[in-house]
Amino acid sequence: MELNRLLKSFVMLLSVSAVFSSVQAAEVTGAGATFPYPIYAKWADAYKKATGNTVNYQSIGSGGGIKQIKSKTVDFGASDMPLKAEDLEADGLTQFPAVIGGVVPVVNLDGIAPGQLKMTGEVLAKIYMGSITKWNAPEIVALNAGVKLPAEDITVVHRSDGSGTTFIWTDYLSKVSAEFKSTVSSGTAVKWPVGLGGKGNEGVAANVQRIKGAIGYVEYAYVKRNKMIHTQVKNRDGNFVQADDVNFKAAASGAEWAKTPGMGVILTNQTGKESWPISGATFILLHKVAANPANTKEVLKFFEWAFANGAEMATELEYVPMPADVIKLIHAGWKNNLKDGSGKSLY
Secondary structure, X not given: XXXXXXXXXXXXXXXXXXXXXXXXXXXXXXXXXXXXHHHHHHHHHHHHHHHOOEEEEEEOOHHHHHHHHHOOOOOEEEEOOOOOHHHHHHOOEEEEEEEEEEEEEEEOOOOOOOOXXXXXXXXXXXXXXXXXXXXXXXXXXXXXXXXXXXXXXXXEEEEOOOOHHHHHHHHHHHHHOHHHHHHOOXXXXXXXXXXXXXXXXXXXXXXXXXXXXXXXXEEHHXXXXXXXXXXXXXXXXXXXXXXXXXXXHHHXXXXXXXXXXXXXXXXXXXXXXXXXXXXXXEEEEEEOEOOOHHHHHHHHHHHHHHHHHOHHHHHHOOOEOOOHHHHHHHHHHHHHHOEOOOOOEOO
């Protein structure tokens, strides 16, 4: 009898422990932009080790992330294209910036070292419109004295999915080329005159690495991870600059987060001698009135932890962490904008 009683007590203890563990361990899901995927994955891994809680992030492109948060199939969406204030209002959403990075032209050319080739926005626009088709075109040769450029065709690679990386890329090209703006325009998805598509930053990187003579555009973490040949780009101040966190930070230095509706700052073609001209922030989307308050609270806990503990990880991957004054604005936005069904603040 005593043995049976002890066994029952042990089973009950295990059951209580299992329930307690399930209550303590939270799990949330997000989906969207491939641009920040490397840092979100790194943060999520470190966060789980620190707290035991899980953040599952699906790298499906900004367009998919916007659709999924609107349909409430994920706890948070992610987009490199900030939504306009009226669109946020219409769908009952709020957004905040999570990290800053840069979109970088990459090429597959023999005999060219990473960061050696020079490009301007005007030349990149002509390549992506199909006006420049050879690597030894006079416009490219003129920028690269002493560089041996092959007389081979340029294969243009672009995103095939709805993409915030494409928004940053096309927004920049539209700002520096009136012809590109009128014929292709900007957006997460555009009708490309030439080229082949790749899904996600991963797909573009893979196609560029596979095809000799290819050119594409990817987030800089993918350049580092895949050891790709990236180019310099001439910025608004007339300087050829390399892609790195210092130059991304320079582009973001004059951003007016507090004055921009929905904090939707666009960082392309900023002034500054060091500014990387194809920089951008990436944004998190949440419903103002949470369908699942507990999960939304956990999303906030994750990003609060990431802002407090993840700056060094972001820098290691060549992203720029959000400045302290911007984080204060983000926290204030959480407190004011995010509610449960009874109107109580979730932060």
